[in-house]
Amino acid sequence: MNILLCCAAGMSTSLLVTKMEAAAKLEGIEAKIWAVSANEVKNHLDDADVLLVGPQVRYLLPQLKKTGEEKGIPVDAINPVHYGMCNGAEVLKFAKNLIGS
Amino acid sequence: MAKFTQMLEEKVMPVAGKIAGQKHLQALRDGLILTMPLIIVGSIFLILGFIPIDSYPQFMADTFGADWLTKLLYPVNATFDIMALIAGFGIAYRLAEHYKVDPLNAGAVSVAAFILSTPYFTLFTPEGADAAIHVGGVLPMAFLGSKGLFVAIIIALFSTEIYRWVIQKNIVIKMPDGVPPSVSKSFVALFPAFLVILVVWVIRLLIEKTSFETLHNVVGKLLQEPLGALGGTLVGGLIAVLLIQLLWSTGLHGASIVGGVMGPIWLAATDANRLALQAGKEMPEVITQQFIDIFIYMGGSGATFAFAIMMLLFARSQHAKQLGRLSIGPGIFNINEPITFGAPVVMNPLLLIPFILAPLALVVTTYIGMTTGFAPKTSGIAIPWTTPPIIGGYLATGGNWRGAAMQLINLAVTFAIYYPFFKMWDKQNFESEKSAAN
Numbered sequence: 001m002n003i004l005l006c007c008a009a010g011m012s013t014s015l016l017v018t019k020m021e022a023a024a025k026l027e028g029i030e031a032k033i034w035a036v037s038a039n040e041v042k043n044h045l046d047d048a049d050v051l052l053v054g055p056q057v058r059y060l061l062p063q064l065k066k067t068g069e070e071k072g073i074p075v076d077a078i079n080p081v082h083y084g085m086c087n088g089a090e091v092l093k094f095a096k097n098l099i100g101s
Numbered sequence: 102m103a104k105f106t107q108m109l110e111e112k113v114m115p116v117a118g119k120i121a122g123q124k125h126l127q128a129l130r131d132g133l134i135l136t137m138p139l140i141i142v143g144s145i146f147l148i149l150g151f152i153p154i155d156s157y158p159q160f161m162a163d164t165f166g167a168d169w170l171t172k173l174l175y176p177v178n179a180t181f182d183i184m185a186l187i188a189g190f191g192i193a194y195r196l197a198e199h200y201k202v203d204p205l206n207a208g209a210v211s212v213a214a215f216i217l218s219t220p221y222f223t224l225f226t227p228e229g230a231d232a233a234i235h236v237g238g239v240l241p242m243a244f245l246g247s248k249g250l251f252v253a254i255i256i257a258l259f260s261t262e263i264y265r266w267v268i269q270k271n272i273v274i275k276m277p278d279g280v281p282p283s284v285s286k287s288f289v290a291l292f293p294a295f296l297v298i299l300v301v302w303v304i305r306l307l308i309e310k311t312s313f314e315t316l317h318n319v320v321g322k323l324l325q326e327p328l329g330a331l332g333g334t335l336v337g338g339l340i341a342v343l344l345i346q347l348l349w350s351t352g353l354h355g356a357s358i359v360g361g362v363m364g365p366i367w368l369a370a371t372d373a374n375r376l377a378l379q380a381g382k383e384m385p386e387v388i389t390q391q392f393i394d395i396f397i398y399m400g401g402s403g404a405t406f407a408f409a410i411m412m413l414l415f416a417r418s419q420h421a422k423q424l425g426r427l428s429i430g431p432g433i434f435n436i437n438e439p440i441t442f443g444a445p446v447v448m449n450p451l452l453l454i455p456f457i458l459a460p461l462a463l464v465v466t467t468y469i470g471m472t473t474g475f476a477p478k479t480s481g482i483a484i485p486w487t488t489p490p491i492i493g494g495y496l497a498t499g500g501n502w503r504g505a506a507m508q509l510i511n512l513a514v515t516f517a518i519y520y521p522f523f524k525m526w527d528k529q530n531f532e533s534e535k536s537a538a539n
Binding site: 007008011012015038039042054055056057058059060062063080081083084085086 | 117118121122131134195198349352353354356357358423424427431434436438439440441442443444445447487
């Protein structure tokens with residue numbers, strides 16, 4: 001499972017990456033999780049199964065959803081509270097549901 | 102207050118979304134970032150050139166020779182002084198990406214168009230001479246740096262618009278029968294670039310007929326100077342920071358959105374101070390990129406570093422204690438999404454008050470500090486916005502302890518502003534936790 005995260009500079013989402021990795025390990029899930037900045041996201045989409053967008057750049061969502069549709073990759077914004085509290089387990093569940101749907 | 106958050110949600114959000122998603126502004130913001138790594142590397146050499154110790158220049162001259170500074174600053178000239186060139190390429194590249202036309206070609210064409218709008222001579226007055234001489238065969242470095250930044254931005258957007266228009270309209274030159282298809286294709290590929298160069302060339306010829314002489318003078322007089330003057334005032338700084346805070350209040354990345362407009366102005370201001378530093382002159386600008394990044398946004402947008410410390414030290418509720426531990430690490434590097442979304446501050450009337458007031462107060466204190474000479478102005482040294490408080494103030498002012506002292510004062514100011522609201526918020530959490538436990 002390849003989960004791509006994106007925000008303005010890819011910095012605050014990288015906080016979440018470590019928490020999600022820990023959650024994945026706990027659940028015994030093999031997952032590649034990484035964070036990039038908004039202007040790099042296009043170059044990483046091909047390697048991803050799902051793209052999660054930080055709430056602070058949700059204005060990019062329409063644009064990224066369109067790109068995601070073309071590539072058949074689900075794209076959605078992360079719940080702000082889960083994002084703020086760096087709730088790795090919840091965001092991981094969200095990613096799994098998106099891939100499954 | 103509920104009305105206020107409703108207004109934010111209904112009025113500010115949609116407009117902000119539109120502005121942030123606007124493709125020219127996005128290309129401008131993303132393209133300008135290309136200059137950053139270079140400028141930060143150049144800043145390392147700049148810091149070494151101007152370490153504020155009295156015996157330092159003498160020591161360096163004794164060790165490396167009298168022209169040590171000139172040699173040390175070679176990399177500064179190769180990074181700061183070509184920022185317009187790099188930005189122009191980056192902006193055209195990003196805009197072309199949006200239009201799904203070849204970004205590398207669009208970038209290259211934009212650089213050529215920028216050079217085409219720049220004079221190929223400089224005026225030089227030798228010592229003792231009355232009149233300046235016309236020196237040909239050169240590109241004036243000043244125009245390739247921050248002085249040419251706005252021209253580069255305009256040319257990048259303009260040339261890429263022409264470039265993609267030609268491609269998307271599928272304008273083809275009909276070749277006579279008998280011309281092999283791949284040969285005619287190679288001519289077609291040249292047409293967008295040809296049209297860009299043709300148009301910019303005609304513009305240059307027209308402007309040379311006027312008293313402005315070059316596009317750089319037109320843009321400088323009519324756009325860059327007025328905008329710079331406006332952005333450099335206390336009111337300009339307050340408005341920009343207020344907008345950033347209002348956007349963050351709805352949970353949108355304010356700095357990134359407002360930065361699309363203010364970025365070039367603040368970057369040019371940073372460089373104006375850098376040029377003054379190198380020339381040994383008084384620094385002209387108070388409000389620069391570092392003024393905003395380092396002195397205002399300590400701990401992240403909202404100047405939340407003090408708030409993170411409070412949560413860590415004084416929290417009674419579990420929520421605040423946990424958030425304190427979570428947010429202090431990123432807070433040191435001026436990242437505060439855990440606070441904005443975790444507390445949350447977003448759409449939370451109680452915490453929005455200090456979140457908006459604190460950075461505005463810091464604009465005033467820092468502005469006063471720097472104009473009265475208590476604190477030095479930022480000296481054009483571009484340090485990353487993630488540089489921790491105290492160290493940031495020290496480095497951004499060229500290694501001056503009073504820069505760090507200014508940040509300490511600012512920290513105390515934000516502490517006082519946040520504290521009462523923190524207490525109320527913590528108490529609310531504490532009581533709801535207690536009633537939940539019962």
